[in-house]
Amino acid sequence: MSDILNQLAEVLEQRRQADPDSSYVASLHRKGLNKILEKVGEEATETLLAAKDAANGSEKNREAVVAETADLWFHSLVMLSHLGIDHQDVLDELARRFGISGLDEKAARPTDA
Numbered sequence: 001m002s003d004i005l006n007q008l009a010e011v012l013e014q015r016r017q018a019d020p021d022s023s024y025v026a027s028l029h030r031k032g033l034n035k036i037l038e039k040v041g042e043e044a045t046e047t048l049l050a051a052k053d054a055a056n057g058s059e060k061n062r063e064a065v066v067a068e069t070a071d072l073w074f075h076s077l078v079m080l081s082h083l084g085i086d087h088q089d090v091l092d093e094l095a096r097r098f099g100i101s102g103l104d105e106k107a108a109r110p111t112d113a
């Protein structure tokens, strides 16, 4: 999985300096953080609506979940790039968490005084 993420992140880095008239990613950077966040929110909403439909059944609905999740991940990568955050940091965080049960991690959190 991380191969395509790494390749895509490399292209996204190049697009920070590209012409907004010939690059969708460059056009997002030109419009700024608020526009990028709007797209992330929109794609998140579309993903959850597709997921609700998929729970009711057809293969077409399941394909929509895949397509919408790809849109969400893509726009999240653009957000990270815009903020100058390396996507590898997110992969490293997932790797750090790997094998740690969410239930155990939550139980080990300091309690509020």
Ligand SMILES: N=c1c2ncn([C@@H]3O[C@H](COP(=O)(O)OP(=O)(O)OP(=O)(O)O)[C@@H](O)[C@H]3O)c2ncn1[C@@H]1O[C@H](COP(=O)(O)O)[C@@H](O)[C@H]1O
Pocket: 008, 011, 015, 022, 023, 024, 025, 026, 039, 070, 071, 074
């Ligand atoms: N993976 C993607 C990718 N996924 C989705 N999209 C685009 O994301 C947009 C989101 O879809 P919408 O229907 O929400 O778009 P819209 O309604 O026109 O958007 P708004 O006007 O509402 O903002 C579409 O234009 C999609 O084509 C992507 N655009 C680019 N990439 C990758 O980014 C690379 C660089 O793209 P460019 O910068 O355009 O060269 C490409 O080679 C691809 O690898």
